[in-house]
Each structure stands twice: as C-alpha cells, then as structure tokens.
Amino acid sequence: MYIYDSVKKTKLLFEPIIPQKASIYVCGPTVYDDAHLGHARSSLSFDLLSRTLKALRYEVTMGKNFTDIDDKIIKKVQETGQSLEEITTHYINRYQEEMRALGVQDADIEPKATESLEAIESMIQGLIDKDIAYVVSSGDVYFDTSKDANYGTISHKVGDDEENQSRVEHNSEKRNPKDFALWKACHGDEDICFETKFSKGRPGWHIECSAMIEKHFTHTHGSDEYSIDIHGGGADLLFPHHENEAAQSRCATGHELAKYWMHNGFVNINGEKMSKSLGNSFFVKDALKVYDGEILRNYLISVHYRNDFNFNEEDLLNSKKRLDKLYRLKKRVTPTKASKPNIAFQKAILEAMSDDLNISVALATIEDMISATNDKLDENPKDKGLKKETLANIELIDKLLGFGGKEPFSYFQIGIDDDTKEKIETLIEARNQAKIEKNYEQSDAIRDELSAMGIAIMDTANGTVWEKL
RNA sequence: GGAGCCAUCGCCAAGUUGGUAAGGCCGUAGAUUGCAAAUCUGCUAUUCACCAGUUCGAGUCUGGUUGGCUCCUCCA
Known part of the structure; x- marks a missing residue:
C-alpha cells in the first residue's frame, strides 16, 4: 500500500507501527449543523482507505471524533433554548444516519470531546507543568509555540516575522502571536463550562483530538515514535488544526502524533469552495432526498480524494450511468451463487486502490470486467461458472468500494411504488x-x-x- | 503581503521513478432488434494552458508567462 503523505508531500510505502495493524484517526465534524457534501467526501475518502487496508488484510482501527463543545454549538444553545446535549445528540444521529446512507462504515471509536474532558485536562495540566502551556489572567490557557522546536513542520509555515498579514488574533497576554488556546475560560452565566484545576472553562478546538488519540490509541497502536499510523482530515485542517495538534502531542507525550498524514480535497460548487461563510453549502440530507445514497456515494468517490471535487448534476448523472451498467450485468448473472472472484480482476482492482486509492484506475478495471463479461455472456448466456465468478466480482466491488450490493432488479426500481x-x-x-x-x-x-x-x-x-x- | 496547489479530447478523468497519452459520458459507423432499448465491435487528443531550457527522448524535470483555486480566521 502506498499513500501520499501530505506533510512529506510525497507518496510513501505504508509501513504501520505494528505489522498488519493500521490505526487511523480522522477529524470528524463539529456538530452544530447538518452535514454537507464536504463532510461526506472526507468521510468517504477515509472509508475507502479503511476498506482498502482491510482488503489488504490489515486489522484496521478507525477513530473519528465529534466536536460537541464549541462556540458555535453554544451559540445554538443560546438561540434555540435547547440543551447542549439535545443539539449535539441530534446532529450526531443525523450525521451517522446520513453517512450510513452513503455506505460509510461506522468508525470503531467515536469519541466526543465532552466525554474526554479528563484526558484533555490532564494533557493540558501536563503542558502547564512543563511550562509549555501558560494560564493568562482571564483563565485562558495558551500553548507556547516557541517551546516547540518543531512547530511548523506539519504545515511548513515557517518564519513568521509578524510582518505578514496573518489574521491571528492579537492578545497582549500571549507570549507569541502564534500561541493558541488550549482552554478557554468561562464567559459568564450563559456559557457552558467545566471545572478544572487551572480554570473553569472549556477545551479549545485542537486539544481534544490530541487527548482523544492519546486516550484511545497510544496503548494499543502507538510506539515510542508515533501515537498512530495515519491521521486524516480535510485539506483545510492542515493549518492550524493539525499543526497545533501535532505540537501539543509532541510536547505532551514526547513522540510524534502520526506517522502519516492524509488530507482530502474540497467539494466545490461552481468552482468555489463550499462553505458556510460563502452560503453555498449543499447538505447531504438534501442530496439524499433527490438521489439514492449509493448513487451519491458512487459519484462522490469517483474523483481521487486529493483533488478538489466540483459537484454538479450532469457529472452525477454520468457516474450513475456507470453504476447502471454494473447493475445491468448483475441482472444478467442473477440469480446465482457467488463463487470466487476472478484472480486477475481482484489483483488489478486491489493494485489500483493500493496506489494511494487510485479510484479512477479501479473504476476502469471494473469497466473492463463488465465489458468482457457481457461479451462472453453474449456468446454463452448460460455460462454458470462465469455467472458465479461475476457475482463474486461484484461482491468484491461492494466490499472494497461500497457499491453494487443491492438486489439488481430493485436497484432499477428505486422510488416506484x-x-x-x-x-x-x-x-x-x-x-x-x-x-x-x-x-x-x-x-x-x-x-x-x-x-x-x-x-x-x-x-x-x-x-x-x-x-x- | 506570505505559503501552497492546479491547468490532459466537447464534458468528467487516470497517467510512482522521463520512453512515446487509461477509462467513462457524448458523438459516430456497424452487429443484434419488427423498430427500439440493452449488449458487443470499430472510429473519435501526433497531443497534454503558453514560452524557453535540460535530454537520444518530457504531459512527466528546470526557469518564466498566463489563467484558476486554497491556506495564513471557524471550516471536511
């Protein structure tokens, strides 16, 4: 398995910390609103990674967190009058439902920030004890970036002369402009806060991931050098989120957070990044009203995970046609019992996915298989051995890529009463x-x-x- | 202002270590069909934004130009 490491900026042979075991941690959503297509793409990208590693017989442990305490959630609490838990539970359930509809396999570990407060507190306290973190008068706790010689090695953002137009907040109590909050002190009665030794408040955005990885992975998958094998997330998380995570973990634990870093590209609408602030978000729930989850999945994974993805209906219909062809073939070989997949096909599709998840080549091998099989079936429609093998091929596709698993006749009848x-x-x-x-x-x-x-x-x-x- | 990414057929999109352009959609010709649809077969980029360089050889490396995007602020 080769993967592209977005920190080293090169494709690397995947060599896990523990042979044949793979630990993956992906930054999940902040649950204050419905999931949009960008969340889906990230989820789908690492779902493919996990499925591929499993197909290569790795024992995969996948972790994906829910950020369930944050400014935006608190704002929603104040706006709606609902409790924090009501809001986060609602969106977590929605998220899980929608991702399942897209064929994303559940993560093995799904930690929430609010359930990891002890780990967060102890990590912050450890950093304070080492004087790498410091408490300011308000009660906020900051990470002193100057104490970490390797700060900047993740995102390669170096040499900040303060002359740049960086939009980092200016707080006179911060030792360095780049220092970031590990803990935010309580802001009055409306705020949602937790008691700790250093102050009453709540965790900053970055600390939870570090703490949760430490809590859930280090003892089972970590080493003296790294806590986990692969850390993933959207490309926009590289800085500052992952940079800061890496710094905290490095300073708190003495070893690097992840051996490999992977980042997925954005979903664009009309060539622009889809985001809240641009007001062009496309929610998964709305897409699912119009298209079946499998069709959406098939479309969203059809472009390599690192490239930006330009969402439009025409392309979606195009990829649906490809899926239709697979199901038409499945109709031709149904009903029968699957035997073993074709060796050459299996090898080709696995090889494609083993090359940093080269989905395009994988899909091309499927087209090949469909075409060749249809050809043979035209010649000999009753070839039982071929039918059994073909069904096994399709089962392999379903397992590896997550589509083609439906009963073929019903696939073509979705939405007909x-x-x-x-x-x-x-x-x-x-x-x-x-x-x-x-x-x-x-x-x-x-x-x-x-x-x-x-x-x-x-x-x-x-x-x-x-x-x- | 700083950092980085991208530019391949009408459209979508592959193309590690340079060796002579995958696949899909669309289009088109044919087989098949009562006619269609589905399926199969053939055709469809001397060319990889542009310019220059390195090389026996470059989409792939180097420099520059143009155009698009992202990050530096919450963001998948």
Whole structure:
C-alpha cells in the first residue's frame, strides 16, 4: 500500500507501527449543523482507505471524533433554548444516519470531546507543568509555540516575522502571536463550562483530538515514535488544526502524533469552495432526498480524494450511468451463487486502490470486467461458472468500494411504488401480446406510454425487463 | 503581503521513478432488434494552458508567462 503523505508531500510505502495493524484517526465534524457534501467526501475518502487496508488484510482501527463543545454549538444553545446535549445528540444521529446512507462504515471509536474532558485536562495540566502551556489572567490557557522546536513542520509555515498579514488574533497576554488556546475560560452565566484545576472553562478546538488519540490509541497502536499510523482530515485542517495538534502531542507525550498524514480535497460548487461563510453549502440530507445514497456515494468517490471535487448534476448523472451498467450485468448473472472472484480482476482492482486509492484506475478495471463479461455472456448466456465468478466480482466491488450490493432488479426500481409496478407489468404484458399478434403500432404505443412514465423497457432473452430512467 | 496547489479530447478523468497519452459520458459507423432499448465491435487528443531550457527522448524535470483555486480566521 502506498499513500501520499501530505506533510512529506510525497507518496510513501505504508509501513504501520505494528505489522498488519493500521490505526487511523480522522477529524470528524463539529456538530452544530447538518452535514454537507464536504463532510461526506472526507468521510468517504477515509472509508475507502479503511476498506482498502482491510482488503489488504490489515486489522484496521478507525477513530473519528465529534466536536460537541464549541462556540458555535453554544451559540445554538443560546438561540434555540435547547440543551447542549439535545443539539449535539441530534446532529450526531443525523450525521451517522446520513453517512450510513452513503455506505460509510461506522468508525470503531467515536469519541466526543465532552466525554474526554479528563484526558484533555490532564494533557493540558501536563503542558502547564512543563511550562509549555501558560494560564493568562482571564483563565485562558495558551500553548507556547516557541517551546516547540518543531512547530511548523506539519504545515511548513515557517518564519513568521509578524510582518505578514496573518489574521491571528492579537492578545497582549500571549507570549507569541502564534500561541493558541488550549482552554478557554468561562464567559459568564450563559456559557457552558467545566471545572478544572487551572480554570473553569472549556477545551479549545485542537486539544481534544490530541487527548482523544492519546486516550484511545497510544496503548494499543502507538510506539515510542508515533501515537498512530495515519491521521486524516480535510485539506483545510492542515493549518492550524493539525499543526497545533501535532505540537501539543509532541510536547505532551514526547513522540510524534502520526506517522502519516492524509488530507482530502474540497467539494466545490461552481468552482468555489463550499462553505458556510460563502452560503453555498449543499447538505447531504438534501442530496439524499433527490438521489439514492449509493448513487451519491458512487459519484462522490469517483474523483481521487486529493483533488478538489466540483459537484454538479450532469457529472452525477454520468457516474450513475456507470453504476447502471454494473447493475445491468448483475441482472444478467442473477440469480446465482457467488463463487470466487476472478484472480486477475481482484489483483488489478486491489493494485489500483493500493496506489494511494487510485479510484479512477479501479473504476476502469471494473469497466473492463463488465465489458468482457457481457461479451462472453453474449456468446454463452448460460455460462454458470462465469455467472458465479461475476457475482463474486461484484461482491468484491461492494466490499472494497461500497457499491453494487443491492438486489439488481430493485436497484432499477428505486422510488416506484407497488401500484405503479403493477401497472407497468400490465402494460408490458399487453405489449408482449401485441407483439405476438405483430400489432407493432399497438406495441410501440404502449412503449411510448411507459416511456412517458419514465420507464425504459428492454427485450432480453429472458423476457422483457424494465428500468426507471 | 506570505505559503501552497492546479491547468490532459466537447464534458468528467487516470497517467510512482522521463520512453512515446487509461477509462467513462457524448458523438459516430456497424452487429443484434419488427423498430427500439440493452449488449458487443470499430472510429473519435501526433497531443497534454503558453514560452524557453535540460535530454537520444518530457504531459512527466528546470526557469518564466498566463489563467484558476486554497491556506495564513471557524471550516471536511
């Protein structure tokens, strides 16, 4: 397995801390609003990583956190009058539901910041004891970036002369402009705060990840050099979030946080980054109202995870056509029992994914397999061995890439209710009768009628089948 | 102002160590079909934003130009 390390900026052979075990930690969402397509893409990217590593027989431990205490959540609490827990629970449930709809496998560990306060406090206290962190008069605790010689090695942002136009907040009590908050002191009665030895307040954004990784991974997957194998997240987290995480962990534990860093690209709408501030967010829940989760998944993973992804409906329909072809093949080999996948196919698709998740090549091998199989099936429609093998191939695709697992006839009938189905069947019967009588005017009229209903029909050796367009 | 990324067929999109441009959609010709659809087969970039350089050889390396994007503030 080769992966692109976005800190070293090169593709590296994946050599885990413990042979055949892979620990992955991905920064999850701050749960104050619904998940948008960007969350989905990040989730999907690391889902593919996890699935690929599993297919390569690694024992994968995946961690993904929920930031459930933060300024925006508190603002929502104040606005809505709901409790913090009500809000975060709601969005966490939504998030999990939607990601599952996209075929994302659940993480093994899903820690919440509010459930990790002890670990957070002890890590901060440790840093204070070493004088790497300091408490200011307000009660805020800052990390002293000047104490970490390696600060800046993650994002390669070095040589800050303070002359740049950095928009770092200016706080006179900070020792260095780049110092960041580990802990934010309470701001009055409206605030949500926790008691600690240093002050009453709540964790800063970066500390929770460090603390949670320390708490959940270090003893099972860590080493003297690294806490975990792979740390992932969106490209925008590289700085300052991951830089700061790395600094905290390095100073608190004496070893590096992650051996490899991976970052996924953005989802753009009309060529621009999708974000709250631009007001062009596209929520997963809205997309799921229009498109089946599997179709969305198939589309969102169709571009390499590191590239930016330009979301548009035309491309989505394009990728749906590719998925349709896979399901048409599945129809041809159903019903049967899967045997073993084709060795060459299995090797090719795994090799593609092992190369830093080269999904394009993986999809091309699928096209190859579909085409070759259809060809053979045209020659010999009753090749049982081929059918069994093909079904196994498709099962492999489902396991590795997370699509193609549906029952093929129902795939083409998503969103059609039973009454309509009955009507369609009746019309097809009538058309077949007309065809037997060679009344082609009649049969074509029926086909037009079905077409007007959004139903396409195809006459096959096994009778007439239909698909929703 | 600082840092970085990207630019490959009408559209989407691969292309580690330089060796002579995957795949899909669309289009098109044919096989098949009562006609279609589905399926199969053939065709579809002498060329990789532009300019210069290194090299026997560059989409791939170097320098420059143009255009687009991101980060430096919460952000997947």
